[in-house]
Amino acid sequence: MIEIKELYKSFGKQQVLKGVSLVINEGEVTAVIGRSGGGKSVLLKHIVGLLKPDRGSIFIKGQDITKLKGIKLDEIRADIGVVFQGGALFDSMTVYDNVAFPLAEKTKLNKKEIYERVIKALSDVGLQGMEYKYPAELSGGMRKRVALARALIAHPKIILFDEPTTGLDPILVRSIHKLIRDTQKQYGFTGLIISHEIPEIFEISDRVAMLHNGKIVEVGTPEEIQKSDNIVVKNFIMGIENGGNNEERTS
Ligand SMILES: Nc1ncnc2c1ncn2[C@@H]1O[C@H](COP(=O)(O)OP(=O)(O)O)[C@@H](O)[C@H]1O
Ligand SMILES: [Mg+2]
Known part of the structure; x- marks a missing residue:
């Protein structure tokens, strides 16, 4: 590969x-x-x-x-998805927007499709219900999970x-x-x-x-x-x- x-x-x-x-x-x-x-x-x-x-x-x-x-x-x-050292989340964006970012930037999926993917990815990493939190409100382990969800989102x-x-x-x-x-x-x-x-x-x-x-x-x-x-x-x-x-x- x-x-x-x-x-x-x-x-x-x-x-x-x-x-x-x-x-x-x-x-x-x-x-x-x-x-x-x-x-x-x-x-x-x-x-x-x-x-x-x-x-x-x-x-x-x-x-x-x-x-x-x-x-x-x-x-x-x-x-290729990347989880950079330290997670590299956008502090001014919610968890939802952080995870949706690669899709919003690079694909032609509509809002509903993006929403469904983000909710699925967050649930896959054990962060259901955390969409509207900001990175600063999360623990270190949770921030790593957000970074993983963001890497997974574009499959x-x-x-x-x-x-x-x-x-x-x-x-x-x-x-x-x-x-x-x-x-x-x-x-x-x-x-x-x-x-x-x-x-x-x-x-x-x-x-x-x-x-x-x-x-x-x-x-x-x-x-x-x-x-x-x-x-x-x-x-x-x-x-x-x-x-x-x-x-x-x-x-
Ligand atoms: N863009 C860069 N410009 C100059 N030196 C760099 C750059 N990126 C990494 N280095 C140097 O290359 C070496 C290896 O760095 P790095 O790959 O970050 O190590 P690590 O194995 O800890 O990840 C270090 O000495 C670092 O200072
Ligand atoms: Mg390194």
């Missing part, structure tokens, strides 16, 4: 991606793990075409999206999640993860989740890839990753710092 090939990206002198290759299979949930500042969000932004690589390609439905722009890129993007074939549970307590982390899994089964999207949540992320992933020093150093099922002999993977899972990346933990 998504094939990333030898992706390179630098900002000035800082090389962030140094040949990332990864295949994301259709209908699966793939998690990308790795240290803060390691380039996970940069990788995700390339998949939606928000950043262009210095080298390399990303094939989605057989098309190299790094070479596309304008309408052609918009067509591919219409199939995209692919949803990318950038640390969808950051800042939540472990119980809420599990409940958001379960919601991602449940909606993935119901809506049938292909999921890519960037995550710090070790070990919780293993429970909902079909495959896990570790990004380290600008490359994917290991890919496997959660079981394979947890049993990995790779010292970098082992240390990361056990929470041990190791050299090779001088970034401070920022989030």
Whole structure:
């Protein structure tokens, strides 16, 4: 479904991606793990075409999206939902308007159809009755649910999640993860989740890839990753710092 090939990206002198290759299979949930500042969000932004690589390609439905722009890129993007780090809700808009936004912007659905979809998506994420609240009136976990409803609303074939549970307590982390899994089964999207949540992320992933020093150093099922002999993977899972990346933990 998504094939990333030898992706390179630098900002000035800082090389962030140094040949990332990864295949994301259709209908699966793939998690990308790795240290803060390691380039996970940069990788995700390339998949939606928000950043262009210095080298390399990303094939989605057989098309190299790094070479596309304008309408052609918009067509591919219409199939991709994104839950950005922090949720990125519009504070001045109600929950309803936040969730309806992608449909109001990008489709020709009428008001009644939009209304029905929004109510369904909110109910699917457990937020029925919350339409006329503002983001500031919601708890952290509820805001994450709104962000998920907004990603689901256009029924995209692919949803990318950038640390969808950051800042939540472990119980809420599990409940958001379960919601991602449940909606993935119901809506049938292909999921890519960037995550710090070790070990919780293993429970909902079909495959896990570790990004380290600008490359994917290991890919496997959660079981394979947890049993990995790779010292970098082992240390990361056990929470041990190791050299090779001088970034401070920022989030
Ligand atoms: N638009 C940008 N311009 C310059 N540097 C950037 C930009 N986006 C990210 N970076 C840098 O790239 C590195 C990787 O960032 P990021 O992908 O956000 O890491 P993370 O793995 O925590 O998501 C960081 O050092 C960050 O400062
Ligand atoms: Mg990030």
